[in-house]
Amino acid sequence: MEIAGSTALVTGSNRGLGLALATELLRRGAKVYATARRPELVDLPGAEVLSLDITDQASVDAAAAAAGDVDILINNAAFTDGGNLVTGDLDRIRAVMDSNYYGALTMIRAFAPVLARNGGGAILNVLSAAAWNTVDGNTSYAAAKSAEWGLTNGVRVELAGQNTLVSALVPGLIATKTLRDFATAQGLPLPEHLLIEPAALARLALDGLEAGDVEILDPMSAEAKKTLAGPSLAFDLASL
Numbered sequence: 001m002e003i004a005g006s007t008a009l010v011t012g013s014n015r016g017l018g019l020a021l022a023t024e025l026l027r028r029g030a031k032v033y034a035t036a037r038r039p040e041l042v043d044l045p046g047a048e049v050l051s052l053d054i055t056d057q058a059s060v061d062a063a064a065a066a067a068g069d070v071d072i073l074i075n076n077a078a079f080t081d082g083g084n085l086v087t088g089d090l091d092r093i094r095a096v097m098d099s100n101y102y103g104a105l106t107m108i109r110a111f112a113p114v115l116a117r118n119g120g121g122a123i124l125n126v127l128s129a130a131a132w133n134t135v136d137g138n139t140s141y142a143a144a145k146s147a148e149w150g151l152t153n154g155v156r157v158e159l160a161g162q163n164t165l166v167s168a169l170v171p172g173l174i175a176t177k178t179l180r181d182f183a184t185a186q187g188l189p190l191p192e193h194l195l196i197e198p199a200a201l202a203r204l205a206l207d208g209l210e211a212g213d214v215e216i217l218d219p220m221s222a223e224a225k226k227t228l229a230g231p232s233l234a235f236d237l238a239s240l
C-alpha cells in the first residue's frame, strides 16, 4: 500500500500513538484526516481535522460522508482503562469493549464501501500484545483486544474480495502518558528497555503497511506471540 498520495483517516489523533501516526502519514506525503472526539485538541498543521466519536453511530456516519476519499483507515482510538473482569465496574468493562471492539467495527462497516469505491485500500487496526498475554489490573482491556484481534482476522477474510488489505498493528508497550499513568496507579514496574516511542512505532506501522504486511509486531509483541504455542500466560512485567 503506497502511503505517498494516499488519503488516510486516523481515529484518536489528538495524542499518543494516534498523533504520531497522523504526523508520520503527513511526513510520507498522505492527505490526513486527523479525527478526535475533541477536535479542538488536535494540533497538527497540514491535517484536515474532523470531529469523531467512534462509539457514536451518527458521528461515524458523518465522518464517512465527509471523508469519501479515504483509502487508508487507521483504527487507533481506544478507551483502555477498564479494570479487572470479575471485580471491576461493569460499565467500564462495557466501555472498553465499546471502543476497542464495537468502535472499530462501526468504523469498518461505515468505511468499507468508501474503501471499495477508492480501489480497496487498507485498514490498520491497532491491537495490543495484551490480546495474547494479559496483566492483572486490566484484564477487561486484554479481553477486548482479543475480540478485536478476532474481528481483524474476520474482516480480512470478508474484505479480501474488494481488495482491501486488513492489517493488525500489535504493540507491546508504548511510551505514552496513558501507559505510565496506568503503571503508576497499579504499582507495576515498567520494563523501560521494552517500551517503544510512539514516533518509532508509527514508522514501523507504516513500513509494514507499505510492505503489505497483515500483522506488524514490535520486539515485545513478537515474543508475546511465540507464547501462543504454549499454555496461556500472564505478563510478569517485573521479569521482562
Ligand SMILES: NC(=O)c1ccc[n+]([C@@H]2O[C@H](COP(=O)([O-])OP(=O)(O)OC[C@H]3O[C@@H](n4cnc5c(N)ncnc54)[C@H](OP(=O)(O)O)[C@@H]3O)[C@@H](O)[C@H]2O)c1
Residues within 6 Å of the ligand: 011, 012, 013, 014, 015, 016, 017, 018, 036, 037, 038, 052, 053, 054, 055, 075, 076, 077, 078, 079, 080, 099, 103, 126, 127, 128, 129, 170, 171, 172, 173, 174, 175, 176, 177, 178, 179
Ligand atoms: N500505550 C500502550 O502501552 C499500548 C500498548 C498496546 C496497544 N495500545 C493501543 O494503542 C492505541 C493508542 O494507545 P495510546 O497509548 O496512544 O492511547 P491514549 O494516549 O490513551 O489515546 C487514546 C486516544 O483514543 C481516543 N479515544 C478514546 N475513546 C474514543 C472514542 N470513543 N472516540 C474517539 N476517540 C476516542 C482518545 O481521545 P480523548 O483524548 O478524547 O480521550 C485518545 O485520542 C490504542 O488502541 C491502545 O489500545 C497501547
